[in-house]
Amino acid sequence: MNVTSTDIGRRVLVIDDEKMIADTLALILRSEGYATEVAYDGSSGLASCNDFRPHLVISDVVMPGISGIEVAIELRQKFPNCTILLYSGQAATAQMMEDARSRGHDFELLAKPVHPARLLEKVRAMIGNA
Numbered sequence: 288m289n290v291t292s293t294d295i296g297r298r299v300l301v302i303d304d305e306k307m308i309a310d311t312l313a314l315i316l317r318s319e320g321y322a323t324e325v326a327y328d329g330s331s332g333l334a335s336c337n338d339f340r341p342h343l344v345i346s347d348v349v350m351p352g353i354s355g356i357e358v359a360i361e362l363r364q365k366f367p368n369c370t371i372l373l374y375s376g377q378a379a380t381a382q383m384m385e386d387a388r389s390r391g392h393d394f395e396l397l398a399k400p401v402h403p404a405r406l407l408e409k410v411r412a413m414i415g416n417a
Contacts, residue, residue: 299323299410300341302332302358304350308399312345315403316410329353333361341369343414345406348375348383348396356387359394370413374399 326332376399
């Protein structure tokens with residue numbers, strides 16, 4: 288996929304192992320004009336980034352296999368200009384986030400469930416309007 292500088296700020300990758308949540312978030316983002324791809328696990332999300340080159344990655348934190356935090360850390364290393372927004376509805380997230388901070392990684396976090404208006408407000412604040 289050929290990405291130009293004019294569309295790079297409009298690309299959003301959603302990663303969530305709950306297909307319905309991932310697809311719903313993507314639908315909301317697409318309805319606002321963001322070019323959006325979906326991955327249903329951390330490994331697929333990382334692979335998608337190589338071709339899609341998103342400006343923003345929105346990832347669930349607690350997923351089987353690679354956690355959203357591990358995805359975010361790897362993305363920061365490979366794509367330092369990529370903005371990352373994590374979200375979770377699980378209590379275990381607090382400890383995972385603290386562990387990441389102790390390793391020098393601080394990420395934005397939204398709580399699940401996230402209202403569509405709040406999601407779009409956060410996306411606009413992070414990467415602007417589509």
